[in-house]
Amino acid sequence: MxxxxxxxxxxxxxxxxxxxxxxxxxxxxxxxxxxxxxxxxxxxxxxxxxxxxxxxxxxxxxxxxxxxxxxxxxxxxxxxxxxxxxxxxxxxxxxxxxxxxxxxxxxxxxxxxxxxxxxxxxxxxxxxxxxxxxxxxxxxxxxxxxxxxxxxxxTLNECFSAARNFTPEGKDILVYGAGPMGLATMKYLRHLGAATITCVDCVDERLALAKSLSGADEVINFATQDKDALLEGRLFDRVIDIVGLSSLLMEGSHRLRPYGIVGSMGVLRNTDAVLDVTRLKNNTLLQMLNFPYxxxxxxxxxxxxxxxxxxxxxxxxxxxxxxxxxxxxxxxxxxxxxxxxxxxxx
CATH class of the missing domain: 3.90.180.10 (Medium-chain alcohol dehydrogenases, catalytic domain)
Known part of the structure; x- marks a missing residue:
């Protein structure tokens, strides 16, 4: 047997x-x-x-x-x-x-x-x-x-490779998500020379880790703070969605400078797998890393x-x-x- x-x-x-x-x-x-x-x-x-x-x-x-x-x-x-x-x-x-x-x-x-x-x-x-x-x-x-x-x-390999693939050196970066992937990615982004890192999440403990562990320059709790007001008028070179929501990809593209990259790193659900690319900000790039490379x-x-x-x-x-x-x-x-x-x- x-x-x-x-x-x-x-x-x-x-x-x-x-x-x-x-x-x-x-x-x-x-x-x-x-x-x-x-x-x-x-x-x-x-x-x-x-x-x-x-x-x-x-x-x-x-x-x-x-x-x-x-x-x-x-x-x-x-x-x-x-x-x-x-x-x-x-x-x-x-x-x-x-x-x-x-x-x-x-x-x-x-x-x-x-x-x-x-x-x-x-x-x-x-x-x-x-x-x-x-x-x-x-x-x-x-x-x-x-x-x-x-x-x-x-997990750490995926975050390291993604951070490198997003070419962060000298760039201002906005990250959605401070879970394990978000925290590790920010750590590697800093290691690879990111100029500034801003992190958005809704859990205070994780946002504290984003600053102390991963070196984020600024954190925003969208559950208790007015995220849009705090980010109004500000533009970034890279915006990375590590949550996995197409709405964040759309929102993120409109926070980019010309030639900026919105990075899709969070795994999208089968109920949220369609993106109207006509609504992305003009002269920006969408980089798909839902499955790392x-x-x-x-x-x-x-x-x-x-x-x-x-x-x-x-x-x-x-x-x-x-x-x-x-x-x-x-x-x-x-x-x-x-x-x-x-x-x-x-």
């Missing part, structure tokens, strides 16, 4: 379940079995999937969640030469085995995943058709980095920033919960009690 493992599945109706009948991956000759240690819960993408709100196609319910996994190799295939037991990886890949009764929307909220030794496959002349394209997101990271902290590494290739550079102390992953999550506490995780994120939650799979 095939071995099974735990996974977290979105089952429809805004609900999730721990399922224990998922076939455990069996590594092939060029594959290593990875024990998942942690997985970050994405307040945007994971919630949109759970609620059926994703604007891009995903597998139908029930579907296995998780795209921020961290794990360690516990077994290697017979032809693996460049990976060893104990090696730690970001974004190990879910492997569909016979008997799987679930869709897979990344699937790293599971006990086990795999990584391929693609270097060995190339050396041995293995056909490209045997390469798992999902492996392109997988990166080895130092094994001494805390696996819980690394549950936010992909370059977030995997920046891993080594980001690890160096973590080692240097410039980035402390603990600044960007507030709660750690076991996989069985996933319902509590949803409530913590929904009510904004948590900045970000990391799931512990040990």
């Amino acid at each position: 095939a071995k099974t493992m735990r996974s977290i599945a979105a089952v429809g109706g805004g609900k999730v379940e721990i399922v224990r009948d998922v076939p455990m991956p069996e590594p092939g000759p060029y594959e290593s079995l990875v024990k998942v240690r942690s997985c970050g819960f994405c307040s945007g993408t994971d919630f949109h999937i759970i609620r059926g709100e994703m604007a891009v196609p995903v597998d139908p319910f029930p579907t296995l969640l998780g795209h921020e996994g961290i794990g360690d190799i516990v077994e290697t295939g017979s032809k693996v030469r460049h990976h060893r037991v104990g090696d730690r990886f970001m974004n190990p890949v879910f492997k569909k085995m016979p008997g799987l009764q679930y869709g897979v929307t990344w699937g790293a909220m599971s006990d086990y995943c795999i990584v391929q030794d693609q270097q060995a496959m190339r050396e041995d002349g293995v056909s490209e058709s045997e390469f798992n394209p999902s492996q392109n997101a997988c990166r080895q990271i130092p094994s001494d980095l805390d696996p819980i902290d690394m549950g936010v590494l992909l 370059g977030q995997y290739d920046i891993t080594a550079e980001n690890v160096d920033l973590i080692r240097s102390g410039f980035i402390d992953p603990k600044d960007f999550y507030t709660h750690v919960r076991k996989a069985e506490q996933i319902d509590e995780v949803l409530e913590l994120v929904r009510t904004k009690q948590a900045l970000k939650v990391v799931l512990d799979f040990d």
Whole structure:
């Protein structure tokens, strides 16, 4: 009888379940079995999937969640030469085995995943058709980095790559959103030479972090302050929506200088995925980064920033919960009690 493992599945109706009948991956000759240690819960993408709100196609319910996994190799295939037991990886890949009764929307909220030794496959002349394209997101990271902290590494990579892609050096920047993505993006924007950063949100504690942690020059609480009056007559070089609302993209474009960029970074819902571009401000640019670009290739550079102390992953999550506490995780994120939650799979 095939071995099974735990996974977290979105089952429809805004609900999730721990399922224990998922076939455990069996590594092939060029594959290593990875024990998942942690997985970050994405307040945007994971919630949109759970609620059926994703604007891009995903597998139908029930579907296995998780795209921020961290794990360690516990077994290697017979032809693996460049990976060893104990090696730690970001974004190990879910492997569909016979008997799987679930869709897979990344699937790293599971006990086990795999990584391929693609270097060995190339050396041995293995056909490209045997390469798992999902492996392109997988990166080895130092094994001494805390696996819980690394549950936010992909989030930090996404923010670092987005900040760089928005070319912030010497620019005045307005950011909508001071959640974990907003805070980290502002930290990287400052690192990359932003001239000024203004942040808009509705949670005082997060706005305080925007100033103390991320170096925002000015914060505005739109729930208690007149945002439009405070911003009247002011123009920016970059306006970044990290909330995920088309209305903010429209509003943001009208706060731009000529040739300015409004950046779409927050994940849009399938009920809010149409933008009337005729209403955008003339002579401005719309840059779509709802799904980040370059977030995997920046891993080594980001690890160096973590080692240097410039980035402390603990600044960007507030709660750690076991996989069985996933319902509590949803409530913590929904009510904004948590900045970000990391799931512990040990």
